[in-house]
C-alpha cells in the first residue's frame with residue numbers, strides 16, 4: 006500500500022468510525038424526513054417508496070423510457086452499439102438522489118454511500134445468484150482527483166454492494182491513467198475525446214462477467230470507455246451499475 010492509499014484509507018476509516026459511532030448511539034434516522042427510521046437504513050419505508058425509481062428504462066443504457074411503451078431499447082441504443090452489454094440504474098438523477106450523491110462527493114457524507122449502496126444491493130438481490138457478475142469494478146478516479154477528495158465515491162458505494170451480494174470488489178486492478186475534465190462541463194463530442202484512453206488495466210483480470218459501478222451515468226461514455234478497456238483485456242460480459250441515471 007502506498008502512503009497515498011494509506012492516507013485515503015485512514016480518511017475513510019476514521020470518517021466511517023465517527024459516523025458509525027453516531028449511529029450506534031442513536032437509532033437510524035431517515036435522511037429525508039428526519040424521523041426515526043423503521044428500517045435498518047437511514048431511510049424510512051414511506052420516504053423510500055417516494056424515491057424516483059428508474060423503473061421503466063432502456064435495458065442497455067438505462068435511459069428512462071416512456072412507461073406506456075413496450076420498447077426495451079431507447080432510440081440511441083437501437084442505432085448504436087456500446088462496449089457494455091446492459092445497465093441497471095436504480096434511480097433517476099433527481100431530488101433527493103442528486104442531493105445524496107452531491108453530499109457524498111463534495112461534502113464527504115459517507116453515510117450516503119452506505120445508504121445508496123445498500124439500496125442498490127437490495128434491488129439487485131432479486132436476481133438469481135447465477136445471473137450476477139463475478140466481480141465488481143468501481144469506476145476509478147485519477148490519483149490527483151482521489152487525493153483531493155480523499156476517497157472514491159464509486160468504491161465507497163461498491164463496498165456495501167459487494168458485502169450484501171457476496172461479489173468480490175476489485176478497486177486497484179484498473180486505474181484512470183490520466184486526469185480528465187469533468188464530463189458534465191463538456192458537450193457530446195468533447196466528452197468522447199476527453200475520456201478516450203483514460204483507463205488502464207494494471208493486473209490481469211481472469212473473469213468473464215464483470216459489473217462496472219459508478220455513482221451516476223450521464224451519457225454513458227465513461228462506463229463505455231472503461232468497458233472497452235476491460236474487453237480488450239479479455240472480459241466478455243459487462244454490466245454497468247449505477248445509483249442514478251441522468252438524462
Ligand SMILES: [Zn+2]
Nearest residue numbers: 035038049052
Ligand atoms: Zn422518511
Ligand SMILES: [Zn+2]
Nearest residue numbers: 063066079082
Ligand atoms: Zn439506451
